[in-house]
Amino acid sequence: MAIRHGRGVAAINYPTGMNLGGDPTQALVHSTPTGNFMVSLSSVDLGQGMKQIMAQICAETIGVPTERVIVDTADTDTGPHCMGTFASRGTHRAGNAVIQAAREARQVMLEVAAEALEVDAGDLETDGTGNIQVKGAPSKSISIFDTALIAHFKLGRSISGRGMFLVPRSYPEAATGAMKPSTCYAHACTVADVEVDDETGEVTVLSVKNVFEIGRALNPKMVEQQLVGGSWMGISHALYETTEPYYPAREHGPTDFNEYLMPGPGDLAKTEVIVLERPAADGPYGAKGPGEMCANPQIPAIANAIFDAVGVRIDTLPITPERILRALKADGAAAHRGR
Amino acid sequence: MELRKTYFADERKDDLHEIGQPRPRSDALGHVTGKTAFFADRSFPGMLHLKMVRSPHHHARIRSIDTSAAQKHPGVVRILTAKDVPHNLYTILILIQVGPEDEHVLAEDKVRWKGEAVVAVLAETERAAQEAAAKVEVDYEVLDPVLSIDAALAPGAPIVNEHHGRNYYLYDSGEARKVRFGDVEAGFAAADHILEQSYASAPIEHAPTETTGCIVVPEGSGRFTCYTNTQAMFFTLDNTSIILQMPGQQLHMVGGTVGGGFGGKVDVIVEPIAILGAKLTGRPVSFVYSREEEMQISSPRAAEKLVIKDGVMKDGRIVARHVKAYIDAGAYSRHSPYGAQKSAAHFPGPYTIPNVWVDSHCVYTNRTPSSAMRGFGVTIGDFALEVQMDKLARLIGMDPLEFRFVNAYRDGDMKAHRQPTEGAALVECMQEAARAANWPIDERFMAMSSRTREGL
Amino acid sequence: MAKVPVQFTLNGSEKAEFVESGATLLDVLRDKIGDTSPKAGCRQGTCGSCSVIVDGELRLSCLTLAETCEGASIVTTAGLAEGGVLHPLQRAFMDAFATQCGFCTPGMIMAAKALLDRNPDPSRDEVVEAIAGNICRCTGYEPIIEAVLSAARSNSISAA
Ligand code: FES
Ligand code: FES
Numbered sequence: 001m002a003i004r005h006g007r008g009v010a011a012i013n014y015p016t017g018m019n020l021g022g023d024p025t026q027a028l029v030h031s032t033p034t035g036n037f038m039v040s041l042s043s044v045d046l047g048q049g050m051k052q053i054m055a056q057i058c059a060e061t062i063g064v065p066t067e068r069v070i071v072d073t074a075d076t077d078t079g080p081h082c083m084g085t086f087a088s089r090g091t092h093r094a095g096n097a098v099i100q101a102a103r104e105a106r107q108v109m110l111e112v113a114a115e116a117l118e119v120d121a122g123d124l125e126t127d128g129t130g131n132i133q134v135k136g137a138p139s140k141s142i143s144i145f146d147t148a149l150i151a152h153f154k155l156g157r158s159i160s161g162r163g164m165f166l167v168p169r170s171y172p173e174a175a176t177g178a179m180k181p182s183t184c185y186a187h188a189c190t191v192a193d194v195e196v197d198d199e200t201g202e203v204t205v206l207s208v209k210n211v212f213e214i215g216r217a218l219n220p221k222m223v224e225q226q227l228v229g230g231s232w233m234g235i236s237h238a239l240y241e242t243t244e245p246y247y248p249a250r251e252h253g254p255t256d257f258n259e260y261l262m263p264g265p266g267d268l269a270k271t272e273v274i275v276l277e278r279p280a281a282d283g284p285y286g287a288k289g290p291g292e293m294c295a296n297p298q299i300p301a302i303a304n305a306i307f308d309a310v311g312v313r314i315d316t317l318p319i320t321p322e323r324i325l326r327a328l329k330a331d332g333a334a335a336h337r338g339r
Numbered sequence: 340m341e342l343r344k345t346y347f348a349d350e351r352k353d354d355l356h357e358i359g360q361p362r363p364r365s366d367a368l369g370h371v372t373g374k375t376a377f378f379a380d381r382s383f384p385g386m387l388h389l390k391m392v393r394s395p396h397h398h399a400r401i402r403s404i405d406t407s408a409a410q411k412h413p414g415v416v417r418i419l420t421a422k423d424v425p426h427n428l429y430t431i432l433i434l435i436q437v438g439p440e441d442e443h444v445l446a447e448d449k450v451r452w453k454g455e456a457v458v459a460v461l462a463e464t465e466r467a468a469q470e471a472a473a474k475v476e477v478d479y480e481v482l483d484p485v486l487s488i489d490a491a492l493a494p495g496a497p498i499v500n501e502h503h504g505r506n507y508y509l510y511d512s513g514e515a516r517k518v519r520f521g522d523v524e525a526g527f528a529a530a531d532h533i534l535e536q537s538y539a540s541a542p543i544e545h546a547p548t549e550t551t552g553c554i555v556v557p558e559g560s561g562r563f564t565c566y567t568n569t570q571a572m573f574f575t576l577d578n579t580s581i582i583l584q585m586p587g588q589q590l591h592m593v594g595g596t597v598g599g600g601f602g603g604k605v606d607v608i609v610e611p612i613a614i615l616g617a618k619l620t621g622r623p624v625s626f627v628y629s630r631e632e633e634m635q636i637s638s639p640r641a642a643e644k645l646v647i648k649d650g651v652m653k654d655g656r657i658v659a660r661h662v663k664a665y666i667d668a669g670a671y672s673r674h675s676p677y678g679a680q681k682s683a684a685h686f687p688g689p690y691t692i693p694n695v696w697v698d699s700h701c702v703y704t705n706r707t708p709s710s711a712m713r714g715f716g717v718t719i720g721d722f723a724l725e726v727q728m729d730k731l732a733r734l735i736g737m738d739p740l741e742f743r744f745v746n747a748y749r750d751g752d753m754k755a756h757r758q759p760t761e762g763a764a765l766v767e768c769m770q771e772a773a774r775a776a777n778w779p780i781d782e783r784f785m786a787m788s789s790r791t792r793e794g795l
Numbered sequence: 796m797a798k799v800p801v802q803f804t805l806n807g808s809e810k811a812e813f814v815e816s817g818a819t820l821l822d823v824l825r826d827k828i829g830d831t832s833p834k835a836g837c838r839q840g841t842c843g844s845c846s847v848i849v850d851g852e853l854r855l856s857c858l859t860l861a862e863t864c865e866g867a868s869i870v871t872t873a874g875l876a877e878g879g880v881l882h883p884l885q886r887a888f889m890d891a892f893a894t895q896c897g898f899c900t901p902g903m904i905m906a907a908k909a910l911l912d913r914n915p916d917p918s919r920d921e922v923v924e925a926i927a928g929n930i931c932r933c934t935g936y937e938p939i940i941e942a943v944l945s946a947a948r949s950n951s952i953s954a955a
Contacts (some may be wrong), residue, residue: 009778010725011769013689014717018681021435042572045366046600046931047896052364053837060357071365074594078571084571086711107934111500128356169435172680174511177518177697178757181684187624189768191776191908211771213764215349217342221361221892224340225349225934233601233713233934234514237543238722243639243707246486248667250397250706255631257841260544266923273340274771278347278764278789285358286351288604288762292714299718300725304739307729317722363889370897371873371885373832377898380831548836548844548898597899598834599932627853630837 006309010300011189014293015182016280018087023167025089026080028096029058029105030160035148036082037062037105039071042079043094048291049222050090056219057095057284061102063126064144088289091218092183095284096165101205104161112151112159113142184280186288190231191295194268194305198328201321203236203306204271208298213276215288220275223290227273230271230294235269236262238299242318289315293320342347342500353718366391366596375596378566379627381492383556387416389616390468390624392458392475393636394450397484397705398497401448401457405476409460410472410651419459421447424615425584428502431607434577442671442708444582444612451499451537451670454636456483461616461624464677473598484705488644490664491704499703506669508676508701515698516683523650526659526694530650530735537646542639542667543740545712549598551637552627553610555617562589563614568597570604578607583615590614602711606638606673638710641675642667643719647727650694654739655745658685659694664720668701669708674715675701681716684756688724689765690746695755699764717738744767745786803867805830806874807932814861820844821856832873832901835937836930844898846905847871853909855928872901875908883909887946888939895933903929907943915950917943 017023028040039058045051055069062069073079081092106214107121113132114121117140125135126144130312134142151157172179193206210231217223240261245252254260279286299317344353353359369375406418421427421443428440428447445456454605458475462468485491485499491506499506511518526604527533553567572592580587599605613626628637643666650659664682668675683699714721732742744766752760767791787794798801798813809845812827821838824830824847827922836844837895840858848870875882894900903926908924910917916953917925922943931939 007776008729008777008780009740009743009772010721011689011747011765011772012725013712013748013763013765014723015681015685018677018715021432021437044570044572044594044597046570046597046604047898049364049366051366052362055365056357056360056362056794060355063356066357066362068362068834074572076576076590076592077650079572081573082571084569084574084598084605086570086602087715089540104480113487119611122557124771127817143786155547163458172516172756173514174514175517175519176757177512177520177611177683177755178683180758181756184762185689187764187768189451189765189772191772191778209775211768211775213346213768215669215762218358220340220342222364225892225895225938227340228937229711229935233932237718241543241546242541243544243634244541244642248490248640248704248706253635254544255634256837256839257546257630260546260634262930263547264923264927265940266920266927268936271935271937272775274340274775276343276346276764276767276771277344278767279350279351280762281547285355292532292717296714296718296721297725299722300729303722312729313726315536315538315723315726319541319691325855337828364892364894366897367889367892368895370900371872371881371888371904373830373901374875376831377834377896379835380825380827546930546932548842548896549834550836596897598836598898601932610955630839631842723881 004196004198004309006196006305007190007191007193008283008301008308010043010297010304012293012297013185013187014088015169016092016289017089017182019167019170022169023083023093025082025093025097025165027094027101027163028080030100031105031148031154033148035144036068037064039069040079040097041073041082041094043082043090044085046073046085048226053091053218053223054094054098056081056306057098058102061099062106062127064130073107088292090284091287092289093165097286099163099284101161103165105159107156108159109147112155112157113147116147116150118140125185183282184215184288186215186290186293186295188293191302192298192301192305194302194309196306196309198310201324205302207270209272211274211276212290212294213278214290215280215283216277217275218285218287223275224273226261230272231271231298234295234298235266235302238302239319287339304325343771377552377596377598379552381566385463385625386625387463387620388465388744389613389624390466391456392462392472394453394455394457396450396481397453397480398753399450399479400482400786401450401481402478404458408780409471409474411472412467415460415471417461418464419445419616421445424582426582429582431578432677433672437676439502443480443496449755454707459612461620475602486704486706488667488702491702499705500606503703506703508672515700516680516694517630518697520708521694523659523696528652531653531657532633532651533648534731534734535648536730538729539644540642540719542642544634544639545601545603547599547601547603550628550633551604551609552628553613554612554623554625556623557617560758562591564591564593565610566593566736567610567612568604569594569683570600574630575607575610579611579614581653582611597665601713602715607712620689636644638673638708640712641709645720645723647723649727649731651731651735653735655735656740657690657692657746660692660707661696662686664699666701667706667709668703669702669706671708674706675709678716678734682720685720687755689748691752697782722795740773740778741780743782744787750790765789801862801865803864803869805869806871807881818861819857820861820864823861824856826910829841830871830873832871834898834901843906845924848905848909853906861924872904876908883949884946887949888889891938891945893934893938893942893943899931900928903939911947911950919944
């Protein structure tokens with residue numbers, strides 16, 4: 001009887017979006033009279049930080065600091081249509097829609113500034129801090145604040161834009177399964193180190209080393225939040241969670257957090273996260289959807305590590321101590337017979 | 340977290356101002372001061388509370404429902420049964436023409452899972468609603484339940500859901516969403532080794548800290564404002580419009596920050612009945628799942644069963660992969676027909692295999708309907724695939740990581756569902772993982788790239 | 796239903812309410828007084844999202860009867876910032892990106908405050924123990940532990 005160490009690896013990919021009946025999201029962007037920008041959406045922020053990311057995307061596209069952008073979302077009276085926040089689609093689909101809307105608004109903004117500065121709109125650029133200037137002659141400039149005032153009060157123009165991102169509906173071919181259910185793919189590889197107590201069947205995940213390729217980390221701290229939280233959820237899924245511990249028996253279902261098992265703050269694995277960026281051709285600034293895939297590779301990596309440690313395969317989730325002990329017992333019996 | 344900028348540096352321009360910056364979250368201040376408004380952080384004068392009477396049986400015919408004692412319970416304002424719901428038979432994906440309608444908002448003639456909603460009680464307080472719900476008398480004739488995928492597909496099994504007429508979803512391709520690529524039988528015939536293995540999983544819960552719910556307010560304009568934590572505003576609005584036969588312009592969905600979703604808040608369950616309650620009583624209505632309901636009533640991630648058969652060569656190439664996937668949808672479709680389809684498209688995983696055969700089934704059982712969850716249609720498949728990869732590597736005596744390099748997809752490779760691979764990065768993820776974990780692999784794998792098949 | 800009078804201070808201000816006998820402190824705070832910073836994640840005592848501090852002790856307000864709080868001094872996350880200046884824990888949670896959906900945050904901050912009030916310089920294990928009754932489904936806990944430790948550090952710096 002001993003504590004045995006094992007190591008396992010898994011590599012995965014994950015699709016962005018859920019093309020059911022077409023996969024659309026729309027966005028509207030407009031400026032206030034003093035040159036702040038309002039993004040209107042109906043997408044839902046589940047805690048992943050959609051509002052913040054949409055503000056950064058809009059700010060980048062228009063060429064203003066993020067603080068100048070306000071995001072109004074999750075309201076069917078004010079926000080244009082969004083399919084919803086699921087299938088790792090939020091950042092990708094809504095982000096693309098916001099870029100398109102912001103580009104259109106930026107174009108009007110530059111035209112207004114061009115009129116005020118008596119130059120060609122094509123010769124203008126934003127400085128990223130709230131001004132519009134002539135390329136190569138930054139002293140010739142106008143603030144976005146003033147530009148918006150001129151648009152509203154002198155020129156009667158609306159600095160605004162409409163954005164739409166639609167993945168057209170894909171009908172799978174019945175015979176071959178040819179279909180396009182999603183767009184760009186994120187990737188991951190996880191190495192897990194575990195200790196298995198072969199007397200109790202208990203597994204301790206010592207560490208997970210996760211490498212995630214996510215297209216582009218639009219806000220690295222927020223990406224880290226998702227990836228670390230997701231990695232925790234993957235470990236939880238592998239070893240602890242179920243609403244029916246003896247599925248398909250319907251008994252023993254947990255009804256509270258004492259019975260529904262998840263690792264607590266004292267059960268954390270040492271978690272390493274490394275991010276690679278291969279921008280997606282169709283992604284907003286190259287981003288892919290990392291929200292779901294980050295919770296997947298830990299599960300098989302841990303299963304493989306457990307095999308490496310004690311030589312039994314548990315092919316049913318969750319991998320509970322009971323399952324490990326039963327497998328060890330069966331394995332021992334088999335070895336005995338073999339002898 | 341570390342950003343490894345060395346990979347794909349030539350495909351990226353790092354000339355951005357706002358993107359790529361670790362800006363503070365605009366919602367964090369609200370979170371730490373307790374000011375962020377979640378849907379339930381509102382209360383309205385005269386607000387009623389809705390509680391459900393739920394089926395205690397897995398499968399039963401409803402002979403009669405007697406609400407008279409509950410009706411008399413102090414504080415009870417209104418009791419709703421199936422006949423109060425204008426279009427009681429629905430399915431969420433009907434919006435995008437994926438039918439048939441197969442689920443009742445409130446059970447009519449039968450219950451098909453333990454926990455199914457039968458009667459809704461609206462009362463002045465949660466407690467009164469709860470107590471009155473316990474007084475509703477439903478007379479059931481208990482039927483044989485079908486509780487597992489195998490039982491559902493066994494010949495002569497009782498039918499779970501008459502709207503399907505069989506215990507699986509019927510695709511245009513038949514009993515499963517099918518993917519056929521190359522010739523698996525020829526692949527197996529040529530293989531040095533064949534390995535067939537089965538995998539399974541139990542349902543799991545999203546367990547967001549905030550349970551599913553909504554608060555509905557009838558407005559002076561005749562419209563209904565519904566404060567909800569749905570993950571999909573218009574999906575909810577449009578489905579509610581169908582169920583209540585109410586023009587969409589009378590509905591106003593307001594979300595906000597949601598206390599975690601993970602896929603658990605994409606089903607349209609609480610809003611239609613709460614809005615109906617508000618309409619029929621003229622008062623605000625709150626319908627919030629208890630933690631127990633969140634765990635046992637709200638859709639879990641489906642249990643799955645997978646059988647994977649692979650043909651592999653001694654040099655590590657997988658030449659054929661045959662997958663049978665079964666997704667336990669529970670009693671109703673919800674999003675599961677799509678989940679099974681997404682699962683079919685996901686196989687054979689991020690590997691280029693010339694011969695692939697996939698059948699992915701959506702199976703009905705007398706269980707809590709399952710639906711979307713983080714990794715929908717993929718997570719369990721990935722568990723099975725990646726454990727299978729480990730077994731295959733050991734079978735041919737190869738290092739498990741090196742074995743994956745041999746098979747990893749590269750740009751331009753055709754996937755089984757006939758989409759060309761673009762933007763692949765599996766090879767690089769594995770290279771970086773090998774480095775980070777000091778996992779020794781041969782130099783030639785470290786020199787490989789997702790952009791080319793060179794070196795293979 | 797019989798109503799009972801109850802008086803207590805909430806974040807320093809006097810409150811007097813008639814509450815139903817058996818009403819929880821959580822419901823009274825949220826529905827009667829309008830302090831929605833404690834959240835109702837389970838109403839079973841298993842998630843910690845309703846945590847508040849009553850007379851210096853961490854309490855689950857969903858399991859605390861309001862009528863037992865007569866004369867008590869109650870602190871919630873809504874009352875932590877003084878004169879618009881955030882409490883070091885609030886700052887630390889923001890700086891450490893320790894909130895995602897934010898639903899667990901007020902309860903976490905209460906649990907952490909109860910710890911730091913009695914132990915201004917806790918070890919990591921002590922922090923873990925202090926928040927072990929609070930569920931977070933988003934963060935994987937690590938940033939929360941970091942935030943509490945860094946608040947403790949900044950506290951000791953400002954006290955020095
Ligand atoms: S609401 Fe009190 S512990 Fe969950
Ligand atoms: S941040 Fe969502 S539960 Fe903790």
